[in-house]
Amino acid sequence: MLTITDLQASVDDKAILKGINLEIKAGEVHAIMGPNGSGKSTLASVLAGREEYEVTGGSVDFDGEDLLEMSPEERAAVGIFLAFQYPVEIPGVTTINFLKTALNEIRKSRGEEPLDAAQFLKLMREKAKLVNIDDSLLKRSLNEGFSGGEKKRNEIFQMAMLEPKLAILDETDSGLDIDALRIVAEGVNKLRSPENAVIVVTHYQRLLDYIVPDYVHVLYKGRIVKSGPKELALELEEKGYDWIKAEVAATM
């Protein structure tokens, strides 16, 4: 589904991603871990098409198409979804209105009929239940004044509404208590299917107790320096990142 080859990216002429290689197949869950400042969010943003990051080398293929050639909205239309580490507050735009516009734009680009108000509300109720998000929250301005947990749940709710092929969750677990974490994880798990894939960016092993990954990758200084099965996450939790850093230092 997704093939990242030697991806390099920089911001303000500062190289941040220094050659990422990653292959993700439909049905898989990949966890990306690593110390702060490694470039995890940068990778997520580059995949979603944030313009302030300049891609300086490499390629990204998504279902046979060149992802890097697409605008952010085109990427959304082909099924990329990024749950933001820091969701943006947008005063004056309600979540409902925003999502209705988004969903119908995506449908339009796929040649599908737009949902009318009733169909949309029905779908919304269904998905809101899935992530246990309150109706009243959805009527408010997007993320405005939401608590950290509410913002993260709203991200997962949006994901549930848009049903992406590839969901990238950037530290969706940070700032969540254990109940909220479970709700978010359940939401993600309900959306898992043989046709789609998930990238879970996280600091902590605990989310991976609920969303069990097929692979774990360690991103450090702009490179994937280690990959392994789900047990790697446990090892990282136990031993921290120092041994990885030492391994990297030894090979350089």
Next chain:
Amino acid sequence: MVDNFTKTLMSNTLNNDLKEQLVANFQATEGRLNGETKSAVHQTRRAAMQNFETLGFPTIKHEEWKYSNVSNLVKQAFDFSVKTEFGENELATLSIPNLEGNVLYFINGIYNPELSNIVSPESQLQILNFGKAVKENPTLLETYFAQYANYQNEAFTALNTAFAHDGVVINVPAGKVVEQPIILRFITDARSINVASQPRNLVVVGKNAEVKIAEAFRTMGENGAFTNTVTEIVVEENANVQYYKVQNDTEKSYHIGTTQVCQKQNSHFYAVTVTINGGFVRNNLNIVLDGQNCEAFMYGLYFPNGKQHVDNHTLVDHAQPNSYSNELYKGILKDKSTGVFNGKIFVRDGASKTNAYQSCRNVVLSDEATMNTKPQLEIYNDDVKCSHGTTTGKLNDEALFYMRSRGIPKAEAQTLLMYAFCEDVISQIKIDSIKEYLEGLIAEKLAQ
């Protein structure tokens, strides 16, 4: 032959000086007044004309007109005869859907009774056009007319006062709640010639009375339009007035307007001024809080694009203690447009416990557009709470990316963000038909 030719040439040159045209027109009009010249109203007109002649049109050397240059206006020739073929057919092209209430039409500044419809009972609402009021209710005019707007020092107000012949005189008797809104549509028909019009309105809202009034300006046609309007509003004790000013004019139009408000104690006044289009717009909103425990709210929205120029000057004069004023103006500027916001707050030395807030926020979408903001606080009392702030910026890139990453195309995301930016002002409009009309116009304008 040659002499005639020279004469024509000369008179044409003369005709291009607006001040001279106006002086000539004043004299001609006065000659036709027949008896009315002795009336108090006309004495005021005459005094105002003298003031105008002395003051002349302001230039950019005048501090209040620094960013708003009328030099092109005063070189144009205008038709004052106000003849127009405007009727039902034309109106159909300019209709505002679902317009309910007391709807009055002024075409080229002249009241059109055929198109107008007054639905509120006379016990609630007395509406006369200005000319009729001069004859039928001279006492009301003698008491209130030109008592508030400054025709002594303001050239355009002097000019309007000198030419005060039509417009509306509204009287809401004490204790009356006018359920139906009053909608005044000022339409300039500039299809065949440059048109000048100077509506003059007076609104007196009695003790404990309530009313909603909208002034909607619209210009049609490709020729020049010069609208110079003055509305005086007296809000008596404990009265409540909502006032909306809506402008949708043309690239060649000049609109200069003053809304002069006098609030007595415990009164409430809300103003929302929305400028959709207009080549040159200058709105003066002056509120004197001449009583305790008053509340005044001023909201504004403007969307200049192309080479449009929109200037909002506001003045709140806290003349008495314990009153509250709050102001929020917002603008979105595109292309080579220019905007001005000048907000004055006066707190007089006796006006302790004043609360006065002011905010002006702008989104400037082009490097060639300019917004000039100038808050001016003159506070002569220590026991007050006042704040002001202005911001001028671009659309939020983070928000744009967020929306696009959810599949919303860039242009649409921008429109949504711009619309959201306006939302807190739009939501202040409490006449449904006017609000819907504006929502449509704003969405259209933002999508351009």
